[in-house]
Amino acid sequence: MEASPHPGLAVAAPRARAAGLPGGRALLGLVLPLALALGWEAAVRAGLAQGRLVPPPSRVLGTLWGLAATGELWVHVTASLVRVATGFGFGALAGIAVGALTGTLPLARRLLDPSLQALRAIPSIAxxxxxxxxxxxFETSKVTLIAVGVFFPVYLGVAGAIASVDRKLVEVGRVFRLTRPALARRILLPAVLPAAVVALRTGLGLGFMFVAAAELLGASEGLGYLLLDGQQLGKPDQIVAAIIAFAVLGKLCDAVLVALTRPLARWQDTARETL
Structure with a gap:
C-alpha cells in the first residue's frame, strides 16, 4: 500500500470532519467550563472546599431554576437585553457614521479624532x-451609557479599517474610472466589512459590561440589579447565577450577530477555513 505523500493532511482530515459535524464545535467549546464546574462540584462534595463564597454548580443551577420557575429571571433578562439592544443600536450607528466620516475625509479626521480619542480615555463610571x-x-441614562460604551470601539474599528485599505486597490478603482459612490461600494466597503464586524462584536461585548455598570447604579430590574441584590442579601449563589446568565446571554447575542453578518464577508478566502 502506497504511503500518503502528505501524512499531515491524512491526520488533519478526520479532525476537520469531526469539527465539521453538526454542533461539534459548540460541544467542544463546552468541554472546559463543564470540566471546571464538575471539578469544583467534586471538590465541594469531597470536603476539599467549603463552597460558601463560591457555591458549587448544583446550588447555582438550583438558584437559576428557582428564578426561572417564578419568572423573575426572564424579567431581569428581558430588561437587560432591551437596554443592550437599544444602546447597541444607537452606539453602533453613530460609531459607523463618525468612523466613516473621519476615515474618508482628512479634514474631519483632524477636526474630530483628537477630541474623540480624549473622550475615549474617560472611565465609563465617570x-x-x-x-x-x-x-x-431612568432608562434614558442607562441606554446613553451603553451607547457611549459601544460607540468608541465601533468608531475606532471602522475608521481604522478605512484608513488601512490598500492604496493599490483604490488606485485600481481610479484606473477603471469608478465614481466615488462606486469606489466606496465596490472597493472600500468589501475591504472594510471584516474589520467592521469585529468592531461590532467588540462593541456588543462592551455593551454588556456597561449595562451591568448602569444597573448596579440604579435599577429595579435587570441582571445587574440581580447581582447587587445578591451582594446586599449575602447570596453568592444568586451572584454567580447572574454572572452565568450574563455570560450565556452575551454569547447568544454574539452568535446572532455573527450569523447575521457572516454573509457580508462570505467572499473572503481566509486561512482560518483550512486550520
Whole structure:
C-alpha cells in the first residue's frame, strides 16, 4: 500500500470532519467550563472546599431554576437585553457614521479624532453622575451609557479599517474610472466589512459590561440589579447565577450577530477555513 505523500493532511482530515459535524464545535467549546464546574462540584462534595463564597454548580443551577420557575429571571433578562439592544443600536450607528466620516475625509479626521480619542480615555463610571444629572435615573441614562460604551470601539474599528485599505486597490478603482459612490461600494466597503464586524462584536461585548455598570447604579430590574441584590442579601449563589446568565446571554447575542453578518464577508478566502 502506497504511503500518503502528505501524512499531515491524512491526520488533519478526520479532525476537520469531526469539527465539521453538526454542533461539534459548540460541544467542544463546552468541554472546559463543564470540566471546571464538575471539578469544583467534586471538590465541594469531597470536603476539599467549603463552597460558601463560591457555591458549587448544583446550588447555582438550583438558584437559576428557582428564578426561572417564578419568572423573575426572564424579567431581569428581558430588561437587560432591551437596554443592550437599544444602546447597541444607537452606539453602533453613530460609531459607523463618525468612523466613516473621519476615515474618508482628512479634514474631519483632524477636526474630530483628537477630541474623540480624549473622550475615549474617560472611565465609563465617570459618565454616570453626569448622565443621571442630565437624564435622571431612568432608562434614558442607562441606554446613553451603553451607547457611549459601544460607540468608541465601533468608531475606532471602522475608521481604522478605512484608513488601512490598500492604496493599490483604490488606485485600481481610479484606473477603471469608478465614481466615488462606486469606489466606496465596490472597493472600500468589501475591504472594510471584516474589520467592521469585529468592531461590532467588540462593541456588543462592551455593551454588556456597561449595562451591568448602569444597573448596579440604579435599577429595579435587570441582571445587574440581580447581582447587587445578591451582594446586599449575602447570596453568592444568586451572584454567580447572574454572572452565568450574563455570560450565556452575551454569547447568544454574539452568535446572532455573527450569523447575521457572516454573509457580508462570505467572499473572503481566509486561512482560518483550512486550520
Amino acid at each position: 459618565w454616570v453622575p453626569l448622565f443621571i444629572l442630565w437624564f435622571g435615573i
